[in-house]
Amino acid sequence: MSRNQKIKEVIENEFDLNQNLKKIQEKIERKEKVPTRNNWKAAFITSVFILTIIGSLFVINQSSSMKQGNKKETINQFQILAYVDQQGNSQKESLKENVKIALKSYNKAISSVPGYPLIFELEDTSSKMEVRVENGDIYTWDSSSGKVEKQGKEYIIQKSQTLYFDVNENTRININYHSKENHLIRKKITIESDDKFNYYATLSN
Amino acid sequence: MTNQEKKKRFEEIYLKTYRNLIRYIVCHSRDIEDVNDVLQETYLEFYLIWERKSVKEERLSAFLKGIAKNKIKKHYGRFYKIKTYSLFSKNEREIEWIDTISDDFDTLDFVMNEELAKQIWKYVKTKKEKAIKIFYLYYNEEFTIKEIAQELNLKESSVKSILYRTLKELQETFREEKNKYE
Numbered sequence: 001m002s003r004n005q006k007i008k009e010v011i012e013n014e015f016d017l018n019q020n021l022k023k024i025q026e027k028i029e030r031k032e033k034v035p036t037r038n039n040w041k042a043a044f045i046t047s048v049f050i051l052t053i054i055g056s057l058f059v060i061n062q063s064s065s066m067k068q069g070n071k072k073e074t075i076n077q078f079q080i081l082a083y084v085d086q087q088g089n090s091q092k093e094s095l096k097e098n099v100k101i102a103l104k105s106y107n108k109a110i111s112s113v114p115g116y117p118l119i120f121e122l123e124d125t126s127s128k129m130e131v132r133v134e135n136g137d138i139y140t141w142d143s144s145s146g147k148v149e150k151q152g153k154e155y156i157i158q159k160s161q162t163l164y165f166d167v168n169e170n171t172r173i174n175i176n177y178h179s180k181e182n183h184l185i186r187k188k189i190t191i192e193s194d195d196k197f198n199y200y201a202t203l204s205n
Numbered sequence: 206m207t208n209q210e211k212k213k214r215f216e217e218i219y220l221k222t223y224r225n226l227i228r229y230i231v232c233h234s235r236d237i238e239d240v241n242d243v244l245q246e247t248y249l250e251f252y253l254i255w256e257r258k259s260v261k262e263e264r265l266s267a268f269l270k271g272i273a274k275n276k277i278k279k280h281y282g283r284f285y286k287i288k289t290y291s292l293f294s295k296n297e298r299e300i301e302w303i304d305t306i307s308d309d310f311d312t313l314d315f316v317m318n319e320e321l322a323k324q325i326w327k328y329v330k331t332k333k334e335k336a337i338k339i340f341y342l343y344y345n346e347e348f349t350i351k352e353i354a355q356e357l358n359l360k361e362s363s364v365k366s367i368l369y370r371t372l373k374e375l376q377e378t379f380r381e382e383k384n385k386y387e
Contacts, residue, residue: 003344004313006322010344014326015227021219022242024248025212031249 068172077127078177080189081119082201092119093103095203103191103199108166111195114139114148115164116191116199118173120157126180136191141163167191167199206256215252218265226269228346232356235279237330237337247273303370313372315380324382325375336371339364 004063081092083104090104106116115137120129131138131154138151141164148164155163165171186205192201206214212355230243250272260268316322329340342348350368354361 003347004316004322006316006319007313007325008347010319010322010326012339015231015240015244015345017220017223020223020244020248021216023241024219024245024252027245027249028212028252031253154302 037072064108077123077179078129079121080119080203083117095201097203100200100202103201113164114141115166117162117164119162121160122157124180125159130176131155131157131163132174133165134172135168137166137167169193211256219248222266222269226273229270230273230277231341232338233274235281235334239280243273243276246276313375321379321382325379328375328378329371332371336367339368340371341378343368
């Protein structure tokens with residue numbers, strides 16, 4: 001027995017297949033436009049990742065700048081010069097970090113100077129440098145009066161000055177440089193000799 | 206599968222499963238007015254996950270019903286239990302009375318006008334949940350009493366009784382009104 005078609009039509013209209021499909025499609029479109037929770041998560045993780053990379057690059061850059069700054073400070077604020085042999089001529093050469101240089105040959109017995117000369121050049125007069133020597137002695141020499149003074153193991157430099165070192169096979173010179181901003185830079189110079197009594201100096205941290 | 210292909214495939218599935226799913230939602234919702242919302246939400250979720258889940262063709266309908274079941278629960282709160290009606294009528298007298306109802310009790314044959322049909326459906330929707338569902342299955346799905354009883358997990362006599370009472374009430378309420386719409 002067929003039921004009342006008018007009632008069936010009314011009910012079918014209420015749950016209309018096409019209208020519902022249209023509404024579902026609209027909802028799908030809205031959903032596809034709006035970022036989902038997962039999309040937000042992905043976006044958040046990506047942002048954190050990018051920020052971490054940028055941050056790391058910034059830190060690396062800063063650290064590199066600081067290192068460069070320190071290096072510059074070392075070079076600009078003071079330098080240590082030693083005498084080297086250059087094709088038979090005696091020349092001054094600045095000591096560079098971790099570079100072993102051959103010093104000009106020196107014979108204590110026949111030399112007019114009291115030891116190996118190292119020239120400490122300070123840029124700023126308000127800075128100072130503490131020099132301490134292990135396995136050796138420090139001397140000063142006034143070239144005009146010819147007066148030699150043994151300073152012992154420790155000496156403080158207030159302005160650019162040449163110090164003379166009575167060195168042995170393994171002499172270490174420790175340097176504490178105090179800048180005018182009161183930054184402390186520590187360096188050391190190691191002096192070594194070989195079998196032929198050639199001496200070498202290396203500046204290091 | 207491109208987005209266009211996905212949408213086309215979705216439409217095919219929708220047309221294939223729509224009738225079954227809407228019946229399921231009608232039978233399991235507390236309020237007939239919620240059916241369209243639940244249906245749309247069900248298909249929306251289905252659209253978003255079906256590719257990932259790689260649901261087999263023969264499992265599509267069951268899969269959709271599973272989503273719908275969760276949507277209904279969510280819609281009515283976590284503690285809503287999808288109803289299954291008792292198979293047994295407690296009233297012995299009612300059983301005897303039901304037996305006296307003839308099988309051709311469909312007395313809404315006077316409804317020939319769309320406006321009147323709308324009024325009747327509107328009126329039915331104010332009735333109890335069970336009556337609405339039976340009316341829906343009877344007129345929209347054209348189910349027999351036996352089929353309705355199976356669908357709603359009710360005793361046939363209960364279905365017959367509820368339907369009879371509803372139709373009788375409608376007849377009494379709208380028989381006089383029918384002239385207004387003619």
